[in-house]
Every structure is written in structure tokens, then in C-alpha cells.
Amino acid sequence: MPPATIPPLTESSRSVLRVVASSGPITRPRLGAMLNLSKPTMTAVMNELGALGLVAPIGSQQGAMGRSATVYALGPEAGYVLGIDVGVAQVRAVAQGLDGTPLATAELKIAKQQRATTEEVAEIVDEAARTAILAVGKRSKNLRSIAVAVPRIVSRNRLGLSRRKGPEAVLQRLRQSVEAPILLENNVNCAAFGELRDGAAQGREIFLFLQIGVRIGLGIVIGGKLFRGFNGAAGEAGRLPFPWSAGHVPEREGLEHHLGSDALMERCIAGWPATAGEPPATARELFDRAHAGEKEALLWVNRHGADIGRMVAGCIGFFDPGLVVLGGGVGQNPLMLDEVRHVARDLTWATEIAVSSLGVNGTVLGATRLAADYALADILGEAPDATLVLSAGPAPDEGPEAAFG
Known part of the structure; x- marks a missing residue:
């Protein structure tokens, strides 16, 4: 009910x-x-x-x-809300009261060697939500809203217009099993909102959240609110032209490919000198070896920090945000912070640059906070701030497809 x-x-x-x-x-x-x-x-x-x-x-x-x-x-x-982070490898769900009181958490793996289909991810999302709801139990009976973070552009202007399944398709089972409104939001925007409410950007009216991991993304907060753009695609920083010079023609998403952790490791392995032993196999191993003081690993980490610093300088030039928060599996590593600050300072004006204080939980916590704000606005009779709100009921059947292809 x-x-x-x-x-x-x-x-x-x-x-x-x-x-x-x-x-x-x-x-x-x-x-x-x-x-x-x-x-x-x-x-x-x-x-x-x-x-x-x-x-x-x-x-x-x-x-x-x-x-x-x-x-x-x-x-x-007053009830409670759910925040759900739909990643490539796992789904996290967090239940909180409207005042941020923690109630329950659930985490389920997406056990696929290749990308799971939309239907498979939809089943895991529904199971994670039901697991969290059961864990809340009698402590709170009113589920007011759910916010779901997905690694895709979310736009009410594009809903139902694409021949491919939109990100709302991963909620098809959840929409049938709960009667609460479901908010859909881009995952980087959720992470930025988490930093605004509970992290390194508390109390800031304007700041940027730059996520660097396998992919890159930018969360933009202006006037204390998320800036999403006309198509919901504001912050798709990977679309910036790269490389851009007299001798190069930019390629689509070239900057994202260059700064992503997969490309970093390809360059690292290809350029690793034989005298330094076996190269690291993953970005985590690279940073672990750099943290241990390994000279060659530190060199590659600093090179990547310089690349990120150049991108940060470009973002500062566009927005003059006063604060840039670095997040993501690679971006939030403090080993790069000094180099990022140094390069950005050389290329533009002095701007505060910090590492996320919420870590891997930032996205799901931000989603939970978005859901709480929506629920409170609904109770107060105010206009809520949300990109896309889906009502209960089945989504259109568009056939199987990779969830985030």
C-alpha cells in the first residue's frame, strides 16, 4: 500500500x-x-x-x-527512501530516513562474464530493493520514493524516443513490485549531489565533481543545485574534442578513452621498461605499487595526474567553480592530488581541488539524498527537483539488449 x-x-x-x-x-x-x-x-x-x-x-x-x-x-x-546505484558489476541499495538516518543496505553482484542484458540487470535491481526493504522491516513502513543512479544520460526529453532501450528499462521489474515514485538520475550527478550534501562540497553553491575511472564524467552544481543541461547530458566531459592540435583531428569520446583506466594501463604496459620487472596488470596494482614507493609506478601515476590536471584546468576555465572534487576508482586516489593541483595551477587560476570524502559509496548516498529531498518536497507540497520520475507499472517491452551498451 x-x-x-x-x-x-x-x-x-x-x-x-x-x-x-x-x-x-x-x-x-x-x-x-x-x-x-x-x-x-x-x-x-x-x-x-x-x-x-x-x-x-x-x-x-x-x-x-x-x-x-x-x-x-x-x-x-514520515517514512523512508531508497537509493540504488546500478553499476556494471554490482547493484548497491541503501535505505535511509528522510533525515539521513541509516536503516539498511544491500549489495548484489552482477555475475556475468559479458555485459548482462537489461532484463537480467532489472531482476538484480528489483532483488536489491526488496532485500533492503525487508531489512528495514518494522522500523519504517512508508516507502516514500526511490532514486536509481545509472551510468547513462538521463533525459525526460529523450524518454521513449530512442530505438534502443533507455536507462528506464532496468526498472521494469521494480516498477511492478513497489508503489513509490522512482527517480532516475545519472550516476555522476548522484555522486556530485552526495558530495554536496554529505561530502567534500558541503555548503558550496558552485563546484564540480570530476569522476575518473573506466570512464569519465562531470557533475556540475550551480546555485546549490545539479545542472543537467537541455538533454540531461551536461557534464559529458568525455565528449570534449581530443586530441586537438594542428596535426590531429579529434575523435569521438577521444578524451574519455585517453583518460580512462583501461587506456592508462595500455600505455603503462606498452611503455614499461624491461629493467623495471613485470608491469602491473590493473590500475589498482599500479597505484598499490606506487603507494609502496616503486619508482616506475610513481612515474606513471604522476603522468596520469598531469593529464587529469590539464582536464581540470579546462573545467576551471569553463565554470570557475571555486572547488573541484575528484572521484572515481582512479580520480579519488590521493597519490595524484599534488600533481593534479600543480598542473592545474600552472594552466589557470588558483582553485581548490580535493578528493572525494565519500569514496565508492558516494553515488548511492547521493541517490538516497535525492530520493529524500523528493519525498520531503512531496510532503511539503513543493515542486521537487528531479530529472525523470517514473510511476508504478510495467515498462514497454522492447526486446533484450545489453543494459549499458
Whole structure:
């Protein structure tokens, strides 16, 4: 059953609920002081929100003058949300309260030697969601929304227009098994939103999140909100022309191929001197050997750091973001940070460059935060910020295809 519809709230009640959802447990006097609400107004607000089950007392706190004050938190009817990260090799699901309280996690592998079909990934997504929902159990009964991060461009303008299956097709089973609205968002955008809410970019109005892994992507935050572009494709940094010089003609996604970890290892293995022993087989091994102080490995890591620094300099020139956060399997490695900063500083103006503080969980945590913001906006009767929201029900059957080909 879907959660009960919340009747329109008074402006004061909306303000209080918004603060409780963002700050977590808080005393009634503190709420009144923050929002400049009188005691009678606070009484009316708490009665309204309490009757709806949206807030509830959870204890008391001793004040400076010896008086105790009631502490309020989100109530049982506020519900919870799910964030799901659909990767190439695994699916992660995280359940949280609207205030970020962790409730459950689930992680399932996509056990395929080759790329799984859309239907196979859809089954794993549904299983991960159901596993997380079962783990939440009786702690919260209202699933308010689900946000799913996918490694594809997500655009309401392109929904249903492509002959190929869109990213929404991986949700075909989930849409039949839950009654909550499902948000679909690009994975790099989710990671950027995670950094904004809980990571290295908290409180920033403008910043860039640059993901460097097997592929590259850019999450853009302007005015404290994700900037998605007309087609939902803003941040497809791998489409920047590369190589670009008098003697070269740029190739499609040439920069992504050059900076991706697969191309890095191809160059590394091809250029590894015989006197340095066996070359590393993977990017992880390369960075592990560099971390151990191996000279040749450090040389290749610094070369890659310089390449990333050049790209960062270009992004700074476009956006003047004040902060660039590096993430992804390769980008978040701190071994490259000094070289990235050095090269970017030489090519453009001084800009803060940091490594993601959320690591591999950044995408799913960002998706969960997006779902919570959507759910809260729905309760408050406000317009939510979402790229694409899918209702319950089956998706069109378009035949089997690799999920993220």
C-alpha cells in the first residue's frame, strides 16, 4: 500500500518539518528560536505535525537553566527512501530516513562474464530493493520514493524516443513490485549531489565533481543545485574534442578513452621498461605499487595526474567553480592530488581541488539524498527537483539488449 496522502500543511508546519528533516533530532525551544516562532505557534505546529505522525517526541534534554526540553525527530509517518546505484558489476541499495538516518543496505553482484542484458540487470535491481526493504522491516513502513543512479544520460526529453532501450528499462521489474515514485538520475550527478550534501562540497553553491575511472564524467552544481543541461547530458566531459592540435583531428569520446583506466594501463604496459620487472596488470596494482614507493609506478601515476590536471584546468576555465572534487576508482586516489593541483595551477587560476570524502559509496548516498529531498518536497507540497520520475507499472517491452551498451 502507498503511504497515506498528507493534507496541505501550514507555512509554519512546513518550516518546522523542513528543519527537523535536515538537522535531525532537535528541541522544541531550539526550533522556535531558529524559525522565530512564538510558543503558541509552536504548540499548534507540533499538534498538527504530531497528529499526522510526521514528527514525534523521542526524549528530553536538560537546558542551561536546569529546565528540560522535549526533543523531536521525524515521526513514523514520515517514512523512508531508497537509493540504488546500478553499476556494471554490482547493484548497491541503501535505505535511509528522510533525515539521513541509516536503516539498511544491500549489495548484489552482477555475475556475468559479458555485459548482462537489461532484463537480467532489472531482476538484480528489483532483488536489491526488496532485500533492503525487508531489512528495514518494522522500523519504517512508508516507502516514500526511490532514486536509481545509472551510468547513462538521463533525459525526460529523450524518454521513449530512442530505438534502443533507455536507462528506464532496468526498472521494469521494480516498477511492478513497489508503489513509490522512482527517480532516475545519472550516476555522476548522484555522486556530485552526495558530495554536496554529505561530502567534500558541503555548503558550496558552485563546484564540480570530476569522476575518473573506466570512464569519465562531470557533475556540475550551480546555485546549490545539479545542472543537467537541455538533454540531461551536461557534464559529458568525455565528449570534449581530443586530441586537438594542428596535426590531429579529434575523435569521438577521444578524451574519455585517453583518460580512462583501461587506456592508462595500455600505455603503462606498452611503455614499461624491461629493467623495471613485470608491469602491473590493473590500475589498482599500479597505484598499490606506487603507494609502496616503486619508482616506475610513481612515474606513471604522476603522468596520469598531469593529464587529469590539464582536464581540470579546462573545467576551471569553463565554470570557475571555486572547488573541484575528484572521484572515481582512479580520480579519488590521493597519490595524484599534488600533481593534479600543480598542473592545474600552472594552466589557470588558483582553485581548490580535493578528493572525494565519500569514496565508492558516494553515488548511492547521493541517490538516497535525492530520493529524500523528493519525498520531503512531496510532503511539503513543493515542486521537487528531479530529472525523470517514473510511476508504478510495467515498462514497454522492447526486446533484450545489453543494459549499458
